[in-house]
Amino acid sequence: MSETVTLAKALTLGLRRALEDDPKVLVMGEDVGKLGGVFRVTDGLQKEFGESRVFDTPLAESGIVGTAVGLAMRGYRPVVEIQFDGFVFPAFDQIVSQVAKMHARSRGDVPMPVVIRIPYGGGIGAVEHHSESPEAYFAHTPGLRVVTPSTPADAYWMIQQAVRCADPVVFLEPKRRYWEKAPVDTGGSAPGPLFAGRVARPGRDVTLACYGPMVRTCLDAAAAAQQEGHDLEVLDLRSLSPLDLDLVTESVERTHRLVVVHEAPVFLGLGAEIAARVQECCFYALEAPVLRVGGYHAPYPPSRLEEHFLPDLDRVLDAVDRVLAH
Amino acid sequence: MSETVTLAKALTLGLRRALEDDPKVLVMGEDVGKLGGVFRVTDGLQKEFGESRVFDTPLAESGIVGTAVGLAMRGYRPVVEIQFDGFVFPAFDQIVSQVAKMHARSRGDVPMPVVIRIPYGGGIGAVEHHSESPEAYFAHTPGLRVVTPSTPADAYWMIQQAVRCADPVVFLEPKRRYWEKAPVDTGGSAPGPLFAGRVARPGRDVTLACYGPMVRTCLDAAAAAQQEGHDLEVLDLRSLSPLDLDLVTESVERTHRLVVVHEAPVFLGLGAEIAARVQECCFYALEAPVLRVGGYHAPYPPSRLEEHFLPDLDRVLDAVDRVLAH
Amino acid sequence: MRADIPAEPGTPAELVQLLTPEGERVHHPDYDLTLADDEYRSLFRDLVLVRRVDVEATALQRQGELGLWASLLGQEAAQVGSGRALQPDDFCFPTYREHGVAFTRGVDPLQLLALFRGVSNGGWDPHEHNFALYTIVIGNQCLHAVGYAMGVQRDQADTAVIAYFGDGASSQGDVNESFIWAAVFDAPVVFFCQNNQWAISEPLEKQTRIPLYRRAAGFGFPGVRVDGNDVLAVLAVTRAHLQRAREGGGPSLIEAFTYRMGAHTTSDDPTRYRLASDLEAWKLKDPVERLRSFLWRQQLADQAFFDGVDAEAEALAVRLRDGCRSLPDPTPEQIFDQVYAEPHPLVAQERAELTAYLASFEEGHR
Amino acid sequence: MRADIPAEPGTPAELVQLLTPEGERVHHPDYDLTLADDEYRSLFRDLVLVRRVDVEATALQRQGELGLWASLLGQEAAQVGSGRALQPDDFCFPTYREHGVAFTRGVDPLQLLALFRGVSNGGWDPHEHNFALYTIVIGNQCLHAVGYAMGVQRDQADTAVIAYFGDGASSQGDVNESFIWAAVFDAPVVFFCQNNQWAISEPLEKQTRIPLYRRAAGFGFPGVRVDGNDVLAVLAVTRAHLQRAREGGGPSLIEAFTYRMGAHTTSDDPTRYRLASDLEAWKLKDPVERLRSFLWRQQLADQAFFDGVDAEAEALAVRLRDGCRSLPDPTPEQIFDQVYAEPHPLVAQERAELTAYLASFEEGHR
Numbered sequence A, B: 001m002s003e004t005v006t007l008a009k010a011l012t013l014g015l016r017r018a019l020e021d022d023p024k025v026l027v028m029g030e031d032v033g034k035l036g037g038v039f040r041v042t043d044g045l046q047k048e049f050g051e052s053r054v055f056d057t058p059l060a061e062s063g064i065v066g067t068a069v070g071l072a073m074r075g076y077r078p079v080v081e082i083q084f085d086g087f088v089f090p091a092f093d094q095i096v097s098q099v100a101k102m103h104a105r106s107r108g109d110v111p112m113p114v115v116i117r118i119p120y121g122g123g124i125g126a127v128e129h130h131s132e133s134p135e136a137y138f139a140h141t142p143g144l145r146v147v148t149p150s151t152p153a154d155a156y157w158m159i160q161q162a163v164r165c166a167d168p169v170v171f172l173e174p175k176r177r178y179w180e181k182a183p184v185d186t187g188g189s190a191p192g193p194l195f196a197g198r199v200a201r202p203g204r205d206v207t208l209a210c211y212g213p214m215v216r217t218c219l220d221a222a223a224a225a226q227q228e229g230h231d232l233e234v235l236d237l238r239s240l241s242p243l244d245l246d247l248v249t250e251s252v253e254r255t256h257r258l259v260v261v262h263e264a265p266v267f268l269g270l271g272a273e274i275a276a277r278v279q280e281c282c283f284y285a286l287e288a289p290v291l292r293v294g295g296y297h298a299p300y301p302p303s304r305l306e307e308h309f310l311p312d313l314d315r316v317l318d319a320v321d322r323v324l325a326h
Numbered sequence C, D: 001m002r003a004d005i006p007a008e009p010g011t012p013a014e015l016v017q018l019l020t021p022e023g024e025r026v027h028h029p030d031y032d033l034t035l036a037d038d039e040y041r042s043l044f045r046d047l048v049l050v051r052r053v054d055v056e057a058t059a060l061q062r063q064g065e066l067g068l069w070a071s072l073l074g075q076e077a078a079q080v081g082s083g084r085a086l087q088p089d090d091f092c093f094p095t096y097r098e099h100g101v102a103f104t105r106g107v108d109p110l111q112l113l114a115l116f117r118g119v120s121n122g123g124w125d126p127h128e129h130n131f132a133l134y135t136i137v138i139g140n141q142c143l144h145a146v147g148y149a150m151g152v153q154r155d156q157a158d159t160a161v162i163a164y165f166g167d168g169a170s171s172q173g174d175v176n177e178s179f180i181w182a183a184v185f186d187a188p189v190v191f192f193c194q195n196n197q198w199a200i201s202e203p204l205e206k207q208t209r210i211p212l213y214r215r216a217a218g219f220g221f222p223g224v225r226v227d228g229n230d231v232l233a234v235l236a237v238t239r240a241h242l243q244r245a246r247e248g249g250g251p252s253l254i255e256a257f258t259y260r261m262g263a264h265t266t267s268d269d270p271t272r273y274r275l276a277s278d279l280e281a282w283k284l285k286d287p288v289e290r291l292r293s294f295l296w297r298q299q300l301a302d303q304a305f306f307d308g309v310d311a312e313a314e315a316l317a318v319r320l321r322d323g324c325r326s327l328p329d330p331t332p333e334q335i336f337d338q339v340y341a342e343p344h345p346l347v348a349q350e351r352a353e354l355t356a357y358l359a360s361f362e363e364g365h366r
């Protein structure tokens, strides 16, 4: 049962299966009903599962997440859609003060199986507040889990695993990759655990750790580097919290060089944590400092500048050159 | 003109002087008027400067910060008080989407000289949501500046400098140190720039980088280590964004060993960024990995457990032993 | 101060009252209540016990046994009246001051003390009592209540939900959003605002310029103001609105007009911001004395009954005092135990590190 | 759909109208307007020019010159009427769709195109036009408006503030908090809700079950519903409420009842969620045609005038088309230029790194 679908469509299929598998699963958010979401990820779901399971909400993100908390307390498994990355902040309080803490404060009596879907990142020529990469805020928050797929197959399986997870999952969707197609085997069950990374491309000389939208960029960089005789290993982290550190250290022990790539500003971005852990775990294995390629310490610029803001193949290779120069 | 005052009182004096110096300065927040704030930091200010300059607001943090934005656009310099760290999150959207971006998006036409005061951190035996250390969220946000004093003298001067700064400043007040006393010279002008760290204690063997409430803890640790023959240098970072990286690297070039200490969870806390930068800048100078001592990846626990959650002298010394063992 | 917030609770038409401050039974055209004699007595018993819990907890805080206490003094009728209006299946979302409601839901007051002592961030199983954990971040719980009520709708259950909040909380975005959601989805929820007229040091006019119950009309559902110191009126009004919710009538807002007789919490000093005379005036409206007078007047109770209740209160106080002191401290490992429902490698690692670190002291390595 | 949201704008008593859809002048007991003949004509001119800007921008987006455009089609009267009610000193807080208001404030439409083309996140100096930057995060600007109005109070200035928002935005916490603040501080602000009946694909009943103007009463200030397709009524009502604010009368809410004739933005496809017949019905209420009929009927304008306006519109369109294409792209260094007002070492470092990196290409190092 293999279909070639876009990442967005893979999410639709995954959500549909999650709705089929468990009558307690709900899909809610702005415009997720008739419209099927501004990216059509929930397309057709309301028609199939009815307005009580797939429904439009008032335009208020704190309300979306706050009512999802209540629904979860009543035994439902809400999958909420935040329309764009920049609009998750009105819900930030409910996420960090309630969603993240409920299980701990209730000593396990009140689980929070809530999935918060957020299309994130830049690269689509959008206006302000539509290209943010807020993952570090969530990854720094104990009690949350944060994952992000980079391929249609991962999108299909990871969304289902996120829905089944007993903990709250911030599910980041790389919106500039929504339209990329690849075959997805929809039969059987998930090929691996949700909270583990994967080797997207094995290599020997330098490790590139990345996730979400940057996986494609790093694979392209690796292909280009190949021409110049450098064999790069690309790790798709998939899970940002928990972080699959073993995958990274195992790779670095072999390559001795690491570059972390993400769109979010470098300062206190995920790369900071990865660099901090790797320099601790692989102190003697590293032959060069861990380098980071990411967004600048500036608000996301107007779209005509985004190509300069976003890490691209050249900037990744520039960092690769620098770690290799050591 | 030297007075021995508590850190809280030093803030009051600093705020009073800021109000005196500039008629555009306003102080606003919950209970800041008659009550003088729950920690009495604004004590007496409403009486002295009137209800139009020092005023109580409705109980809504997004409203507090959002109206401060409007007041700033009208030419005022609002100093807003968030009652406790855990209550800044309802204002998070206004802070990251508006306060942080306004200057950039208006290409300098609309400055945002807003100070957001937040008593933060644990150690006072408080109930939930009253002991958070949210600094990393703000430091990761381009457009904001984040500072935190650790002594009455710094409190007195830094608050005035923050008010005068043309950029928005998140001003974090180490609440467990509010009652610590020290002499403050209130004459003249600020002894140094706002966005620079300082050597709180010079030393040769290991560098401890810390800020806010942990400065006292690290100084105590250094005193204890002295007994065992270890000479620790303690850096009080004071400014978390921008970070005074030169201060840290200069120290590490001498000591070759660094431990970063903060209350916030280690994962993506400030220590991550410092470790990432130092391993890059001081790759060959480091004789041990940068270690971090901080909060755990868990919601702040009930207060009877906070002594185990918060880094203390012993945990700092344990890390010092570990970097020295390399 | 704004001219249009009445300092007095309002015109008789505006304020639902069934028992005058003197303990006289009055009638109201829209709300009435008929109780059996022992129900009146049992309400009185709850008021007294709840007050006793509060007094004892305040004392325990003074003795250093609790880190903090948020007193409900003066709000017993608002809490017991509304709490007793609930059916067992109804679900309740409290703030941090609903000790009286907790009592009516069968939560052991000792569990409240555990929270304020700092041995727990929760204290009871919400599902056991249909009573959510206390919520400290002002307003958050109102959205939870609406979400829960939306779940009730999906379950087609005969259940209502009640959301407690304060006059100060009425200013929060979350509370107003919860009104919108409840209206749009016609959720079976009763918003119960205890207007005790203070948000720490801020008087009501810092939050609104008209009576709070009128907020509801702007969102398209009914609002009513009840005398919050009149347990009978609160019971009657809450019962009616819960029943309305259960029958598909949608949300409503009850404003219980009352007064915070004590400090905001044990950390607060109200002499800095309010007049002693205000307090004196409100003492005349005491919710417990009001029902006591009624019981006497109507000869529904005798001295033996009152003595019995007092003795029960005293026994409860003793149990709390002893129980509080012997509440076990949590173990350090509990920091990590329930952060996640499923395994998490970082938490596991940090837990192991802390255990090893603590062991290193015990083994005398330090 | 809830029965109590009228599909029609409301009873005549509820909806302020001064010009019928047929262009007939009617009177209203509370609001009236007397304009000089050239003022009528000038309003018409604005409506036509604003519509032309919108049509041109939509075309430019189709041609790939803009990343996005949010059309105001159908809302010209609501925007021109309210914008023209403002005094020069009054300050205005728009959403992202207030192109018509921007026009009345003297913002060059080219600056709007710059924003949607992605060469700027702002586009004009708010202080030059007393017109804030567009706000995309729904509802944020309403609090800014109240804050600004609180500043006006402190300056004792004879100035009013207007905050624009949509029907969807009425659900946001920020918007409701702004009502509370405005009421409590009696701020000189007019909340101007353009109820175009849609929030992207969501119809009004997903946000409220009663007409939005009634929300205001729940917060203690007046609310009024005006025919948003009637430029005269909008002008009259907005003028009156701005004046009230300037005179210390405090906040009010105007709901301009209108209809989004186009898609939400150029990315949207309204055929997925609404009926073509709805649109047809609203075409009969077109704001531009309505005033045109009035001018004809009253012989306030002749063909030469109408031709002149059309020519002016065409010239504007040409200027925009050419101007848009030749808007210079920002330089990469502008990413860093204004992040902070004062020097920031990390920004300076990253700026230098990017410059060096870009130079390495130019020098042919790659």
Ligand SMILES: Cc1ncc(C[n+]2csc(CCOP(=O)(O)OP(=O)(O)O)c2C)c(N)n1
Binding pocket: B030, B059, B061, B083, B087, B090, C097, C136, C137, C138, C165, C166, C167, C168, C169, C170, C196, C198, C199, C200, C260, C264
């Ligand atoms: C979001 C948030 N902001 C601030 C606080 C601090 N705080 C605790 S109680 C309180 C006043 C609450 O007043 P009200 O809602 O009237 O309830 P009451 O305490 O009177 O029962 C404040 C400001 C908080 N807990 N949460």
Ligand SMILES: Cc1ncc(C[n+]2csc(CCOP(=O)(O)OP(=O)(O)O)c2C)c(N)n1
Binding pocket: A030, A059, A061, A083, A087, A090, D097, D136, D137, D138, D165, D166, D167, D168, D169, D170, D196, D198, D199, D200, D260, D264
């Ligand atoms: C906080 C936030 N959430 C979601 C969005 C995405 N969004 C943009 S416009 C819109 C609908 C707005 O509807 P309304 O307020 O009625 O204004 P209109 O677009 O009709 O003018 C939405 C959901 C946003 N911009 N901000």
Ligand SMILES: [Mg+2]
Binding pocket: C166, C167, C168, C194, C195, C196, C197, C198, C199, C200
């Ligand atoms: Mg109160």
Ligand SMILES: [Mg+2]
Binding pocket: D166, D167, D168, D194, D195, D196, D197, D198, D199, D200
């Ligand atoms: Mg709309």
